[in-house]
Amino acid sequence: MNRWEIAKELNILSLPVIVFHYQNPVEESLHIIKANLQRRHLNEGQRAMLLLEMDSFQQELEQQQQEAQERLRLSKGQGIKVVPQGTTLKGENGKAVDKVAKAKGVSPRTMYRAKAVKKANPQKARAVKQNKVSLTKAYQQVKAEEKAEEVRELQEAERLLTDLEIMDKLGIKVQPYDLWQFSECDDRFGHDYPGRIPGQLVAHCLYYWTEQGDTVLDPMAGSGTTIDVCELFNRRVLAYDAHPCREDITQHDMAVQGWPEQTAEAKLIFWDPPYFKKVDDGYGDKSISRLSRSAYLAFFEHMATTIPDAFHGSLAFLMSPYRDIENPLDSIWVHDYVNLFLSHGWHIQDLLNVPLTSQRVSPQQIKRFRDSKLLAWLMRDLVVMERPKS
Numbered sequence: 001m002n003r004w005e006i007a008k009e010l011n012i013l014s015l016p017v018i019v020f021h022y023q024n025p026v027e028e029s030l031h032i033i034k035a036n037l038q039r040r041h042l043n044e045g046q047r048a049m050l051l052l053e054m055d056s057f058q059q060e061l062e063q064q065q066q067e068a069q070e071r072l073r074l075s076k077g078q079g080i081k082v083v084p085q086g087t088t089l090k091g092e093n094g095k096a097v098d099k100v101a102k103a104k105g106v107s108p109r110t111m112y113r114a115k116a117v118k119k120a121n122p123q124k125a126r127a128v129k130q131n132k133v134s135l136t137k138a139y140q141q142v143k144a145e146e147k148a149e150e151v152r153e154l155q156e157a158e159r160l161l162t163d164l165e166i167m168d169k170l171g172i173k174v175q176p177y178d179l180w181q182f183s184e185c186d187d188r189f190g191h192d193y194p195g196r197i198p199g200q201l202v203a204h205c206l207y208y209w210t211e212q213g214d215t216v217l218d219p220m221a222g223s224g225t226t227i228d229v230c231e232l233f234n235r236r237v238l239a240y241d242a243h244p245c246r247e248d249i250t251q252h253d254m255a256v257q258g259w260p261e262q263t264a265e266a267k268l269i270f271w272d273p274p275y276f277k278k279v280d281d282g283y284g285d286k287s288i289s290r291l292s293r294s295a296y297l298a299f300f301e302h303m304a305t306t307i308p309d310a311f312h313g314s315l316a317f318l319m320s321p322y323r324d325i326e327n328p329l330d331s332i333w334v335h336d337y338v339n340l341f342l343s344h345g346w347h348i349q350d351l352l353n354v355p356l357t358s359q360r361v362s363p364q365q366i367k368r369f370r371d372s373k374l375l376a377w378l379m380r381d382l383v384v385m386e387r388p389k390s
């Protein structure tokens with residue numbers, strides 16, 4: 001409900017207003033930013049972004065004023081009268097923005113970070129201004145992207161780095177246990193998407209089960225996390241999805257078309273399917289998450305039996321159990337999938353626990369889980385399988 005609607009609700013039908021007349025849109029924008037800066041609930045990052053925005057409008061306004069003065073100077077004696085536009089906001093312009101920031105309680109460190117984010121990624125700067133992401137987070141993301149860019153440049157210059165050197169440059173620490181914990185998705189890999197996974201998870205799979213130059217196949221690529229990781233780790237990638245959301249993913253419905261012919265070329269299949277109905281309508285109408293329980297399991301059985309014989313690599317299968325609270329017998333556990341593969345000649349090469357991040361569970365949900373004696377679903381396994389080598 002906006003303020004006018006609340007006023008009407010309270011039977012307040014006339015409100016005093018102040019009408020401003022602006023000489024031009026820049027002046028209007030400046031006025032709006034200044035009014036926004038007065039809002040009490042802004043955090044420091046938001047204030048820093050508004051100050052930077054104010055600074056650039058201020059510079060634009062000054063530029064306009066200078067041009068107007070120049071026109072006035074040139075027109076003298078020619079009978080043309082040009083009036084300089086706008087109002088001067090002395091003391092808040094150019095480099096003085098840091099002084100204004102100090103007066104508004106924004107630290108130099110915050111200003112430094114805000115400038116870095118604005119320069120590197122204006123879209124992210126907007127997100128900070130709208131409080132969709134904190135400045136600290138946005139700054140970390142910008143720095144992380146810089147590191148990725150550095151790796152890309154080195155690779156373009158054909159300076160081959162080892163996997164560990166790439167990990168090091170990207171700030172990824174190898175987790176040497178069979179429990180991998182990644183706190184959240186990383187903006188350098190994939191994008192906002194239902195069921196997206198942290199790129200670090202894919203990077204670890206590449207590190208443990210492939211070599212540089214190998215081909216990796218992702219049959220259900222989603223936002224393309226695997227593609228972005230493979231690019232940085234010098235792997236070829238073949239990515240498919242029934243509903244591709246980017247051009248480097250090939251449209252391919254696994255339920256209808258089966259394994260792509262190119263599967264034989266891969267050294268690793270990295271497979272992150274929908275976890276039955278967990279994301280439910282998050283995917284399109286061709287998604288296997290729309291199938292009934294029996295059709296969904298039959299799909300996996302079919303896929304397990306039809307992986308081309310010419311494929312000699314590993315299959316890294318990422319799966320989370322689906323608990324059916326109303327009908328517990330209809331739950332699907334990770335071993336239900338694994339048994340399908342084992343009964344068709346596959347064996348387990350490695351088994352790891354890669355929990356979902358607890359950030360996905362809101363405090364309200366946690367309370368509900370506690371109160372109703374239910375367990376929140378964080379468990380997820382990575383089952384790496386292969387077939388006996390003949």
Ligand SMILES: C[S@@+](CC[C@H](N)C(=O)[O-])C[C@H]1O[C@@H](n2cnc3c(N)ncnc32)[C@H](O)[C@@H]1O
Nearest residue numbers: 195196197220222223225242253254255287288
């Ligand atoms: C869990 S998401 C993958 C997320 C991905 N790992 C990421 O990080 O963005 C599962 C994907 O499977 C795809 N999918 C579902 N059914 C499919 C089918 N029959 N053939 C191919 N892709 C399918 C969905 O469209 C969805 O993008």
